[in-house]
Amino acid sequence: MIVSHHGSLTGTPRRAASGPAAPKTMWGLQRRLAIVLVIAVAAGAGIVIPHAVASAAPTTTLVVNSTDWGGPDANPGDGVCETAPGNGVCTLRAAIEESNALNGAPGDVVITVDPSIPLNTPMTGIPNVQANFMLNNPSPTINRQDVRGAQYNVTAPVTIDLGHRLQANGSVNDNNENAMFYLNGPDIQLLNADHVLSSGSSFVIGPNANRVKLDGDTLGVNDGFGRVYGDANYYPERFVVIMQGAQNVTVTNYQVHGYYDSNDDGGIFVFANPSTASTAPTNVTRNIMVDRVQVNYVKNGSCTGSDGSGCNTRLVNFWNGTTSGTWGNSYTNNVISGLTFQNMVVQNKGSGPYGFQFSHPDGSVSTYSADITDLVIRDNQFLNNAASSTFAYYAFITLPYAKNLHGTNLISGNVFTSNNATGSQTGQATAIFFLGSEPDGSTTPSNLTITSNHFNGYGNYSAVRTRSTGLVTVTGNTFGPATRAYANATEETNSDYVMYSFSSTWTPYRSANQAILTWAPVAGNATVLTSPLTSGVLAMTDPRDGAYPTCTATVKVTKPTAIVGNTTIPADPVTLQAYWTSAQTAEVYLGQVSGVVGPDATVAFPLPVGTLTLPDGTTAKVVDPVSGVASGYVRFQTHVEGLGQLESSQYSRTVPLTGTCRPVLTINQAAGMTDPTSGRDLHFTLTSTVPLDPDTVTPGVIGLTATAVQQTIDAARLNPRIVSVTPVAGSGDTVFDVIVRVDDSATVTVTVAADAVATPTGMTNQGPATSTDDSITFLNPLKATPPQFTLVTGEPVGKDFTISVTAGAPLPAADLAFTATVDQPAGTPLVTLSTTGPLLRAGQTSTDPVTVKAAAGAVAANTAAPITLTVASADPNYDGLVVPGVTAFLFSTDPTIQITKTVYTNVTDASSPAQIEATGTLAPSGARLMDRQAVCFVYTVANTSSDDWATSLSDVTVTDSDTRLGVNGVIGTIPTLAIGQSVKLAACTSLLPVDTTVTNGTVQ
DSSP states (O other), rough: OOSSSTTTTTTOOOOOOOOOOOOSOOSSSSSOOOOOOOHHHHHHHHOOOOOOOOSSSSSSEEEOOOOOOOOSSSTTTTTTSSSSTTOOOOOHHHHHHHHHHHHHHTTEEEEEEESOOOEEOOSSSSOGGGGGGGGEEEEEEESSSSSEEEEEOOOOOOEEEEETTEEEEOOTTSOOOOOEEEEEEEEEEEEEEEEEOOOSEEEEEEOOEEEEESSSSSSOGGOOOOOOOOOOOOOOOOEEEETTTTTEEEEEEEEEEOOOOOOOOOOEEEEEOOOOOSOOOSEEEEEEEEEEEEEOOTTOOOTTBBBBBOOOOOOOOEEEOSSSGGGGGTTTTTTEEEEEESSSSEOOSSSOSSSSSSSSSTOOOOTBBBBEEEEEEEEEEEEEEEEOSSSSTTTEEEEEOGGGGGGGGESSSSEEEETTTSSSOOOOOOEEEEOOOOTTTTTOEEEEESOOOESSSSSBBEEEEEEEEEEEEEEEEOTTTTOOOOOSSSSSSSSSSSSOOOOOSSSTTTTTGGBBBBEOOSSSSEEEOOOOTTTTTTOOOOOOSSSEEEEEEEEEEEEEOOSSSSSSOSSSEEEEEEEESSSSBBEEEEEEEEEEEEEEEEEEEEEESSEEEEEOOOOSOOOOOOOOOOOOEEEEEEESSSSSEEEEEEOOEEEEEEBBBBBBBEEEEEEEESBOOOOEEEEEEEESSSOOOOGOOOOGGGGEEEOOOTTSGGGGGGOOOOOOOOOOTOOOOEEEEEEEOSSSSSSEEEEEEEEEEETTTHHHHHOOOOOOEEEEEEOEEEEESSSEEETTTHHHHHHOEEEEETSSSSSSSSSEEEEEEEOOTTOOOOESSSSOOOOTTTSSSBBOOOEEEOOOOOOTTTTTEEEEEEESSTTTTTTTOOOOOEEEESSSSSSOOOEEEEEEEEEEESSHHHHHHSEEEEHHHHHOOOEEEEOEEEEEEEEEEOGGGGGEEEEEEBSSTTTTTBBBBBBEEEEOTTTTTTEEEEEEEEESSOOOOOOOOOOO
């Protein structure tokens, strides 16, 4: 017989407890952004799916209408809940007995509480009379201290919804230690149960339990929690006990405090194996999920017979049938496959009891460990918990020994702060300790990843400590300033006072991650980048994924070349991670880059701008959002790739971070831009050293000037404008494409003034954009040929002109529709066009000729009749361009030109007509010349015009039907030929047996 150790010492404390009063609940504390390194995890590994009973409408609903503890069911199995036939009194015990007897299918039976019973109603009567238990002196034993049984024994599928109405608090009597609810069957849900307390365990999940769910709140009361507070006394010892063999258990939505620490047996969550056998159990506990449970230890609370709120017990405990003695034996053969703790808050735990104690904290006892497969501890807040110095290996989480940890295991996204988390370098003890028995230099994968956690206030035995474990991935974790760490100039290598330790002062020395050294920044500074990244720089990813504005800094890092003490040089390739610190820890994770090989590398990493809220609610400022000045220090961590899992180093020395993140701008013509160009879109590139707010980079911030060039048709119609300013894809809002257009030939220049653009945090560019080539010349690709000509009134043929695009200009992608308008001089003969809508087809280079005619009639000689042209097109390269005009000069009569052609043989100097005449022999009229005889022709061109043409003629072109003469028959052009004046031209060739004729030149 086991005598209760409680006795009847009402008001007398059983164990000293300490710790300050609890602050307000911190469930709402802001969570940090997820970081970082992508870890390969087997599908479903370590992930427990919440379990629910089928949601079909129940076939039997049993309504509890009595608050009494006792009262068995009168006739279990008849479907009626009543303590005597016909009395209609349904107690919770009677309802459970009826449900057990019915043994319905999942979801068939529901037990509820009559709404007439007010919320938060304590149960009445005397609970702690063993004769009233539904389960008495169970065999096998529930657990060591609940040997007398359970008030309520649930064995069949059922949903018990207490609706926050009945409070099953039977903790008033400590003489009869027992469990309140013993859930030992399939498909059981116990919902909305508050203040479930006894002198032993609140809930025991039995070995036959499967798909069991404890949900403290499904109704949205109490901030979404059920509350189980042991305030009245210190008798309660266990919140939830999970017996070996239970499967698919979920405990969620509870706030808990006030349980007494009873060494091997006590705890918030106790995993119990009643067997004392030395062999592994036949039935493995599987898929246990603890989700959104708050354990709010009372800071500095009292743990006495009259006040249990301040009791400070173990968070997770194990027991294996040992009745007393060495508590380390309790771990043996607790075997669990799939164990998850997530979204929890655990705060103000005192220094006496342990936290997550999966193994004996004394490293010399390597057999005392639970056996866990797929352990997940993620997204929890472990706040202001006291560190214990009972053992050098004590930790808030002492993991199973490496040989007892199987599958894929993850500790991720948690916040760990101790009660020493104020000040600098004040941390105590260890947050996570992992011990194994791997030999020196082991590369055996442990399949444990510790990632994306935040620690503050730990570290005199290191914040994270691994020893003899082989490979452990420790990545993306951050450490607040109260964490112990080595001084800035020192690499982490020792086992004490560091953020992450290999326990390298112990033998074997290199048994955790081979004690690899880390790549380290070269002495000097990490500097904010003020120019585009150069080739070969390795860019790190942004772990905040755009949640904060960033600017970029760079630093050179080198691979270690010599071992220091009992260390190893990391093998290539590696993943490098950068961290920022205000002093000498690693408060902010900056980013990572993979595939790095030695001997060195220059890396670029993003710097978050502004005030960052760290996961523990404190703040850090890497870059001042007003001045843009970067401060603090940067350090690195190395992870060797290519092994069974990433092999993580400790942390490097630091280098100062300097520079400013205010944008520095450049603007130049875009790479590959042709200059000059006939393309309409003139591309410029605006580049910033830091990302800009795209809403501030608008056409209005681009200064623009256009200057006429020689080819300009109309300087008054240049119309320079910004068509668009758009971010270049993939540039992270650091590069923008600026497109400018003008309507006529011009040189276009762009500028950006100081304070014109801004980063997302409002930092503007202090100086104007600089440039090495800020202009582009656009040449209008449209031309009219000929641009001017003479037109004789009444002449029936008229003159032609065409509109075309210059060689090298883009082919029109759509039709160019021209509009031609004659500016008809007043009182002159009508000038008409063959079409007023010339069309240049898509893909073509010229319009059909447009014929211009003037009606017969008198006109002042050389009267100009301008023809204005405009263009419209769906092709933006041409739409709205200035089109060169055409001018017809009107005359009433034709000009007269007389051309006399003479031939000379035996010419010895053909350099000019005069030399031909001087050195050659004139062939007389009618002379016969020989075939292929060399001859030179002299053309005497005389202006014999009169009347309207009694002026100088211009551009007189003389052609010959023999196209071998001159250039394609053009002998030459005379720029000006006055009345009565004559000019001589010449051309030489060899005779062929054809006639050579002379024709009048063409006056244009």
